[in-house]
Amino acid sequence: LPVVAIVGRPNVGKSTLFNRLVGRRQALVADTPGVTRDRKEGLALVRGRYVRLIDTAGLEEAAPETLFGRMRASSEGAVADASLVLFCIDARAGITPSDEHFAQWVRRQNRPILLIANKAEGRLGAASALEAYSLGLGEPLAVSAEHGEGLADLMAEIVDHLPPEPEPVDFMADAFGEDMFEGEGEEGEVVLPARPPGPMRIAIVGRPNAGKSTLMNALLGEERMITGPEPGLTRDSIAATLFDDGDQFEIVDTAGLRRKARIDEALEKMSVSASIEALKMAEVAVLVLDATLGVHEQDLQIARLIEREGRACVLALNKWDVVEDRNATRKAILDRLSISLAQMRGVPVVTFSALTGAGVQRLLPAVRDACTVWNARVPTGELNRWFESMLERHAPPLVDGRRLKLRYMTQVKSRPPTFVLFGTRAELLPDDYKRYLVNGMRETFDLPGVPIRLQLRGTK
Ligand code: GDP
DSSP: OOEEEEEOSTTSSHHHHHHHHHGGGGGGOOOOTTTSTTOEEEEEEETTEEEEEEEOOOOTTOOGGGHHHHHHHHHHHHHHHOSEEEEEEETTTOOOHHHHHHHHHHHHTOOOEEEEEESOOTTTTHHHHHHGGGGSSOSOEEOBTTTTBSHHHHHHHHHHHSOOOOOOOOHHHHHHOGGGGTTOOTTSOOOOOOOOSSOEEEEEEOSTTSSHHHHHHHHHOTTOOEEOOOTTSOTTOEEEEEEETTEEEEEEESSTTSOSOOTTHHHHHTOHHHHHHHHHHOSEEEEEEETTTOOOHHHHHHHHHHHHTTOEEEEEEEOGGGOSSHHHHHHHHHHHHHHHOGGGTTOOEEEOOTTTOTTGGGHHHHHHHHHHHHTOOOOHHHHHHHHHHHHHHSOOOEETTEEOEEEEEEEEETTTTEEEEEEETGGGOOHHHHHHHHHHHHHHTTOTTSOOEEEEEEEO
């Protein structure tokens, strides 16, 4: 993920800006001793792009004579890693010598910089915003982190300054070849290939202490066979292979298998990048929740990543040994998840205790089923008979006074199931009608726990 570093002298409002941008995702902020003291990290979703936001705080107590050195020391790493630096000044205080001194240093680091004049609520600080040009960091952007003003512009600027989003490295797509459907006739029956031979790949994800490591140990037992870094896996990831009922599974793990007691372990374990990395390599994500704690924002966030990466999901409710009212717990968790995310409707659920091992044997069969659904293919004839009945039940909406004419659908891809809907001005189809179709497909064709992609293609 691209790194965005917030820098500036003490009290210009870096932390407030950080909190604004990270929002409720702040749960991800690490509080490992030694890590947070001068570096706070969070995940921010900026106009649809995830960035790792770093706040270089913790300088507030520095004695003035050592201030520059300490600013520099705490910012050095963050700036070196950054794709974009947000250089903050206090618009009300104006430009101070330490702003100038620090700006000179930051400029020399050769990173794209956005100059932020904070505390500029109302029209405050218009004068120093002009003065800020002298820093040589380009045009200042006036915001008020505290009052939430100017943030939309700021986010637009951030996205504009990020390096272009890399093409997703999709292991499964590489294995299958993404272009295989090119040149198919529109009406033609598309033949999707079967799943490739080889182990089913699983990512075990979840927030810290959900019990991922305990689950790994329960699954691997004594016969563990851990295969080291292999080509295609990142340096830090490890795959463990296991067999169940004749099928081979591979658990892709980028964090959980590592030795404990590393100083950055907590940071590592909750690192979203690690989860994304593991998800990219996997077909099925096992989302582990501590059932005694219910659903938290961070769980939803990981669930959203699973959907975004297009992976099948099996929901693992762990610590079932200490859950008191099992029915109520299960219902509360599922209700919360399905309200927030379409993919979670009807998601396969396995309850177990990783600690005692009770119920863990149900996990791999559920993974196998989820993998089948992820690879599912709906025949075009059947799909369109269903599609017509959906159109009859709810006519497509009017757009600009004219009814959209939707013609037919076809599945162009599996892993995850991906459909194209053709029609005159089909690209204008409103989201609620899309949702109606996607939810209908999920039920009718029995596609629980997988993201369903629906692409719209206008025809003449
Ligand atoms: P991770 O951060 O997700 O890898 O979580 P760990 O596997 O390190 O587990 C966190 C804590 O929860 C440890 O103290 C485990 O012993 C405990 N734990 C894990 N699974 C269970 C379970 O099924 N039941 C109970 N009661 N405790 C569990």
